[in-house]
Amino acid sequence: MATYPAQDASSSEDGSSPPPPDSESPSTPLPQTFQELGVIDSLCEACNTLGYSAPTPIQARCIPVALQGRDLIGLAETGSGKTAAFVLPILQALMENPQQLHSLILAPTRELAQQISRAVEALGATISVRCTLLIGGMDMVPQSIALGKKPHVIVATPGRLMDHLENTKGFSLRHLKYLVLDEADRLLDMDFGPILDKLLKLLPRERRTYLFSATMSNKVESLQRASLTNPVRVAVSSKNQTASKLLQSFALIPLKLKDIYLVHLLQERTGQMGIIFAHTIHETQRLAIMLRHLGFPAIPIHGQLSQSARLASLSKFRARSRNLLIATDVAARGLDIPSVDFVLNYDLPSDSKTYIHRVGRTARAGKSGIAISFVTQYEVELWLRIENALGKKVDEYKVDKDEVMVFSERANEARRTAAIAMRDMEDRGRGNRMKKRKRTRDDMDQEEK
Numbered sequence: 117m118a119t120y121p122a123q124d125a126s127s128s129e130d131g132s133s134p135p136p137p138d139s140e141s142p143s144t145p146l147p148q149t150f151q152e153l154g155v156i157d158s159l160c161e162a163c164n165t166l167g168y169s170a171p172t173p174i175q176a177r178c179i180p181v182a183l184q185g186r187d188l189i190g191l192a193e194t195g196s197g198k199t200a201a202f203v204l205p206i207l208q209a210l211m212e213n214p215q216q217l218h219s220l221i222l223a224p225t226r227e228l229a230q231q232i233s234r235a236v237e238a239l240g241a242t243i244s245v246r247c248t249l250l251i252g253g254m255d256m257v258p259q260s261i262a263l264g265k266k267p268h269v270i271v272a273t274p275g276r277l278m279d280h281l282e283n284t285k286g287f288s289l290r291h292l293k294y295l296v297l298d299e300a301d302r303l304l305d306m307d308f309g310p311i312l313d314k315l316l317k318l319l320p321r322e323r324r325t326y327l328f329s330a331t332m333s334n335k336v337e338s339l340q341r342a343s344l345t346n347p348v349r350v351a352v353s354s355k356n357q358t359a360s361k362l363l364q365s366f367a368l369i370p371l372k373l374k375d376i377y378l379v380h381l382l383q384e385r386t387g388q389m390g391i392i393f394a395h396t397i398h399e400t401q402r403l404a405i406m407l408r409h410l411g412f413p414a415i416p417i418h419g420q421l422s423q424s425a426r427l428a429s430l431s432k433f434r435a436r437s438r439n440l441l442i443a444t445d446v447a448a449r450g451l452d453i454p455s456v457d458f459v460l461n462y463d464l465p466s467d468s469k470t471y472i473h474r475v476g477r478t479a480r481a482g483k484s485g486i487a488i489s490f491v492t493q494y495e496v497e498l499w500l501r502i503e504n505a506l507g508k509k510v511d512e513y514k515v516d517k518d519e520v521m522v523f524s525e526r527a528n529e530a531r532r533t534a535a536i537a538m539r540d541m542e543d544r545g546r547g548n549r550m551k552k553r554k555r556t557r558d559d560m561d562q563e564e565k
Contacts, residue, residue, distance in 0.1 A: 146176040153179045156208055158242045163200070166238055172197035173352040179204055182326065187347035189340060190328040196352065199235045202296050202326045206269065207240050209294065209324075216266035219294040220319075222274055222312075224302040226251040226423060227430065227446075232298065233271040245269060250276045253423025260284045274303065274311045281318060292319055297343070300329040300336050309335075316343055331469070358472055358506065362479035364487045365513035366499060371492040373520070375406065376527045378462060380520045381488065382412055382440070388457040389433075391441045391477050395463040398538065403462065404442045406534035410526060414440040445470060453477065461489035464498055468505030488513055 147153050148170050150160045171179070174192040182188050182205035192198050206219045221236070223229040233249040240247065248262040250272035256279065263270075263284055270277070270289075280287055297303060303312065325344045329336050340347065358364065369377045382390075394400045397418045407414040415438040417429040426446070432438045434453060441453075445465070456478040465471045471489075478485025489510075491499045503510055 146173060147171060150175075150179075150204070154183045155179065155204055156211060158211070159204055159207055159239065162239045162242050163204075165241075168197075168200065172201075174198050174350070175201045175204075177350045177352060178202070178326075181348045181350065182324075183208065185324065187324060187344040188326045189332075189344065189347050189349040190326065191330070191332055191349070191351040192328070198328050199232055199298075200239065202298070202328060203232075203236055203239050205326075206294050206296070207236075207243065207245060210245065210268055211243055213293075214268075215291070215293065216268065217270070217289060217292060219269045219296070220277075220289060220292055221269065221271045221296040221298060222277070222303065222315075223271065223298045224273065224306050224308065225299075225446075226253060226273060227426065228299065229271050229273050230427070236269050236271060240269075247271060250280060251423075252276045256280070256283070260287075263287050274308045274315065278311050278314060281315075289319055292323055295319060295323055295325045295343070297325070297327045297339070300327050300339060301331045301333055304333075304335040304339065312339065312343075330473070358475055358487075359479035359485070361484040362475060362487055363484070364475065364489075364510045366489045366491050366510055367513040367515065368491050368493075368496075371494060374462065374490055374492065375531050376524050377490065377515070377520055378403075378460075379407075379410060379523045379527045379530075380515065381460065382407070383523065385458060387439065389436065389439050389455055390458045390460060391443055391453075391456055391474075392460045392462050393443055393445065393465070393474050395444070397444060399463065400442050400444050401541070402534045402538050405537045406527075406530045407440060407442070409530040409533050412440055413438045414442050416442045417446055418444040419446050445474070455483070456480070456485065458486040458488065461487070464489060464491065464495050464502070466498070468502045471502050471505075 150163050150168070150171055151157075153171060153176060155163070174190055174196045175198075178188060178190050178198075178201040182202070188202075190198055190201060202221070206221075210218050221229075221232055223232055229251050230249060233247055236245060236247045246265070246267040247269045248259070248265075248267040248271070250259050250263075250270060252273060252275055256276075259276075259280065263280060264286070272280075281289070297312075325347075327336070327340055327344060327347070367377065367381075378392075392403065392414075394403055397420050400416045400418045404414045404416040415429045415432055417426055421429070429438075429441070430453070433441045459475050459478045461471070461474060465474060475485075475487035478487060489499070
């Protein structure tokens with residue numbers, strides 16, 4: 117792991133810095149327009165074009181602090197609009213003092229990095245910002261060529277960025293002005309600590325740094341002390357908070373009937389956009405095959421797919437050519453997919469933090485959404501722990517068992533078909549899975565499987 121000293125956040129001048137000051141009280145009335153925050157007209161125009169009618173709380177509290185030239189720690193729940201909270205100040209600073217290789221934004225996963233890159237390009241369209249994306253799973257040569265054209269903003273995963281710093285001739289970040297560490301808790305959970313150590317040594321000390329995270333763990337506190345100078349901390353949500361317009365429920369069902377209940381639930385939501393979370397790659401593939409056999413437009417996404425296949429799955433889902441995304445926790449964090457009507461936990465997550473990130477895929481940006489969790493007879497204690505972390509009891513999703521069992525024959529046939537297809541896939545891939553290989557930087561910037 118990283119070499120940052122593991123000290124408590126309340127430590128003072130005994131080798132660590134004191135806790136950063138908080139921003140204004142959350143009870144302070146928030147500005148209602150980006151102009152009121154101090155954002156320049158050209159960027160306000162971009163916000164209007166993208167449908168950003170009013171700043172979200174994290175944007176309203178972070179942007180004025182960032183525009184004052186302060187280092188910043190932003191703590192907010194998933195789906196809060198934090199990407200614009202750091203992109204807008206960076207672009208405004210770039211407008212005031214144009215410079216090549218001006219800003220670096222680090223993200224833990226390829227999908228999140230790609231999403232941030234799109235946001236930079238969209239918000240910077242009116243000011244002709246050049247943005248380069250550096251992620252694993254892609255050819256380094258086109259990326260090196262793009263770096264040679266000296267972009268204004270680089271969005272990268274840590275492993276691929278370090279590969280370019282070590283191997284791409286003429287590329288350095290010695291004159292960087294802004295560094296953003298997005299999903300900082302996730303960066304450290306994925307063992308990027310040693311790479312971050314190296315990167316921080318290569319970056320100039322005279323820079324502005326923004327750190328955004330869903331949680332403020334000891335690791336993140338240590339990273340803050342190593343990378344930020346006298347930061348302002350902005351928190352707009354309490355621990356384990358879900359979106360206010362999210363309607364949560366659970367269905368208590370027998371384990372052996374999960375597939376039948378799934379088919380019944382999806383039949384009730386025909387045509388809606390939904391993400392179904394499962395524990396394993398095997399289960400994700402099996403459910404996708406089973407549902408497609410039943411006529412549901414489902415597509416899987418998990419960490420064992422190639423990067424191009426994962427991006428293709430997300431593109432089809434975003435374009436609504438497939439309205440069901442069957443996912444492992446590869447899709448639980450960071451991905452901003454508009455208009456997801458519901459999230460279904462086919463398998464319960466192992467902890468409340470993952471639950472919150474999963475259900476955060478819906479009810480985003482002020483919209484409403486539904487989250488339903490299947491709870492089998494073996495998972496009642498786990499569900500009670502999740503409820504306890506949420507600080508409230510969740511309503512039960514009650515269904516008529518007779519109505520559910522109408523689908524038993526079709527569901528069981530589809531399950532048998534999927535089992536046969538899975539055996540065939542495993543037979544074809546057994547040889548490749550037997551080969552073990554060392555984990556590389558390219559592997560690291562994927563989400564967990």
